[in-house]
């Protein structure tokens with residue numbers, strides 16, 4: 001792995017909002033041009049011609065060093081790839097792209113936030129299954145694509161088993177506006193990113209229902225407690241959950257309508273049907289809620305806030321009943 005500060009080819013897989021934002025950040029960080037692979041040939045051709053990101057990031061221009069491509073061939077020359085497609089699509093995408101990615105030790109940095117619904121696997125385990133030769137890593141933290149794409153100040157975490165690799169990737173991708181901390185706690189970073197989306201839906205529901213800021217603060221605190229329990233049960237470190245990829249992303253996503261998960265919950269709280277509340281936007285928390293509950297049950301962890309979200313999304317419970325049930329749980333010691 002040759003990636004180092006200012007050097008090495010970083011390629012991006014996925015030309016949606018977050019893929020474009022990270023491609024811009026990687027280009028700003030210097031070094032070689034950044035191939036940006038997208039599956040939609042027409043959309044990629046339009047990006048290459050106009051140098052505009054398109055409808056997912058209106059008004060955002062591609063940095064000069066970003067090279068959009070629908071042909072996966074440039075991926076074969078990458079020193080590291082950023083995997084920036086929805087969590088539920090990663091297995092299919094890797095099956096298709098494996099011929100260009102099957103190199104020993106190739107760092108594959110997962111930038112999606114979710115748990116695979118069909119298998120219950122965390123994203124790093126999906127990558128290990130699909131690309132057994134690769135070195136998985138995870139990038140996550142409080143970061144709206146629109147902010148990062150424009151170069152607004154942002155800080156995130158990057159985790160890999162090998163701390164030296166995590167540090168090299170963090171140096172390569174960091175720039176004046178993007179500060180990347182590194183860690184070896186992949187489980188903690190990936191669980192924080194996946195779980196906060198479910199909590200953001202819960203917070204959106206509460207705000208959409210008009211239940212007030214006190215209720216939201218209670219949910220954030222109790223939701224953080226259950227996410228930490230869940231993550232620790234799967235080997236994550238508590239201090240990772242206290243950091244950017246856990247608490248940091250909860251603060252961002254649970255408090256802003258700019259979050260698609262929060263906005264989805266808010267629409268539900270106002271009475272929109274589950275099938276319509278996202279407005280066609282990606283809501284990773286909706287795909288992750290039920291499978292996270294399954295993994296929590298496997299580990300004997302109680303996650304009442306997330307269970308309420310899953311029950312609402314599955315149509316097993318109405319919003320008011322779910323909130324009533326949360327409030328009527330037996331009183332217990334805090335922790």
Ligand SMILES: NC(=O)c1ccc[n+]([C@@H]2O[C@H](COP(=O)([O-])OP(=O)(O)OC[C@H]3O[C@@H](n4cnc5c(N)ncnc54)[C@H](O)[C@@H]3O)[C@@H](O)[C@H]2O)c1
Pocket residue numbers: 014015016017018019038039040056084085086087089090092093111112113114143144145146282284
């Ligand atoms: N947008 C953000 O602010 C942000 C920030 C941090 C993390 N993320 C995470 O990044 C991931 C992607 O989110 P996004 O905002 O870029 O979504 P998006 O909807 O803007 O883009 C998703 C992209 O993935 C592509 N895609 C979907 N299925 C594919 C497949 N099978 N093969 C190849 N490409 C496929 C789509 O064509 C699209 O270009 C999500 O897990 C999200 O949680 C997003």
Ligand SMILES: O=P(O)(O)OC[C@H](O)CO
Pocket residue numbers: 113141142143144145197200249252253258259260261262282283284
């Ligand atoms: O728009 P959301 O809800 O997918 O959130 C985007 C990022 O994950 C925020 O860190």
